[in-house]
Amino acid sequence: MRAGPCLRSTLLTTLFCYGAALALAWRGQKALPPPIGLYDQSSGGDDEAGESRTTQRLLQTKDSYIAEYGFQNFNRHWLQVQYQAPKTAYGVYCDGFGYAKDDLDAIDAWHNKARQGAYKFAISAKKTQAQLDAAMAKLKAERDKKVADYLASRGFKLRPGGIVMADVPHIVRRSAEPLRPLAMAFERIAVAKSYDSESLVGSVAAMAQTALHYRIPPVLEDGRHTAGIMPPLKALVRGWGDCDTKTGLLASVLANWPHMRMVGIAVPGHYLMGVLRIPAKGDAFVEYQGLQYVLIEPAGPAWLPPGTVGEDTLPKLQAAEGFAIEPFFDAQG
Incomplete structure (x- = not known):
């Protein structure tokens, strides 16, 4: 799954056409106003090792949240990305997740009232027991559908x-569309450094992991109930997440590239992802509908390139309970 110059050019054009208006909404002005709150943390480490060297700078202005990250990718290049989210748009996004x-x-109150009404009508209209049932x-069935639809609308x-x-x-x-400006930032890095698609995917994965x-x-x-997951944009603004949260973040960024199939x-107690690619020697992968998906561990903090899973993950993939595969888009390709 290597992207030559033509694909990179097409990809950048596609991202710009679809994301230009959104980028203006989510990135705001280039000159950042003075922060009113700041969280700044660096994780030192050996430049040669790369695994532990990261920086994280989270701040907010009157109107925006800003997240800046520095990290080393699997090409051992030091990368920095920034994301800016207007508070109004961020609030609308976050309000769309979690159920109360x-x-x-x-919904249950509506159901109980409707049942009482149906019973009274059956008595007055002299309906049979079968008709009442x-x-x-x-x-x-209508109540169950209302519950399922409500939960689906909340993620x-x-x-x-x-x-x-x-x-x-x-x-x-x-989450893919709100995170399109971040995907564009990674695309600009990839074009400047002549990355192929594997290096591009690995760069986003390294950010999520470390x-x-x-x-x-x-x-x-x-x-609100969260089921233990945080929506990707909130994780990016807050600077942390767990396995399924970081998987959602990585996949939401990668979803902005055409033909990215994920x-x-x-697995029991854990969540990771796979990207469609012919496995290299030694890569961990799964097969789904006849295609091979190379595994990625977004959770971190281990610095694991695509195709490498954590030492605790492989036994879970091989366990008798098995694992569930969920395509991130119904019609991929």
Whole structure:
């Protein structure tokens, strides 16, 4: 999966055409106003080793959040990227994730009221028990659909048994466009340094692994349930995330490149991803619908190039429980 000059040029043009207006909205002015809050942290390390040398600078102005990251990619090049999010747009984005118990209670209240109404109508209209049962079943199906639709709109999916899980592919699809300016920043670096697509993907992966700290999000924040995942843009602005959060961030950035095909890999207690590429010798990969996807570990803090998984991950992939593969886009290609 190597991108020659023509593909890089086409990619840059595509990103510019689709992302120009959004870049103006999300990046704002080039000259940054004075910060009103600042978090600045560096992780020292040996330049030769590269694994631990990162910088992270998080600040906010009156109108924007700004995240600046410095890190070393797998070409052993020191890279720096910056992302600026207007507070209004950021707030709208964050408000679209997480579900509230009050909202689910409201659906149940509607269901109970509808059941009472159906029962009273059945009595007054002298309906049979079979007709009443059918009406109740229809209301139950409508209630379940309302719950599923609500959760889906908030970035979650409902599994059998009433288990609520984060819908990582859905989160990636919703986050790709807001993160397009960051993808454009990486594309400019790739063109300047004559990177092929493998180096480009590796650069974004290195940022997710090392420049963002590893931390598990709370399951409840600001009155909303999170299922332990943070939406990618929030992770970028805050500077941290866990395995599924960082996977969502990496995939959302990569989703801005044409023909990038990706899958999520859910193993017990862990989440990673794969990108469509012919595996090199020694690469870890999975097969999905007859195609091979090379694995990437976005979680960090280990500095692992694409094709290399953590020492704890491989046994989970080989375990009897197996693993689930989730395509990040329904129609990939």
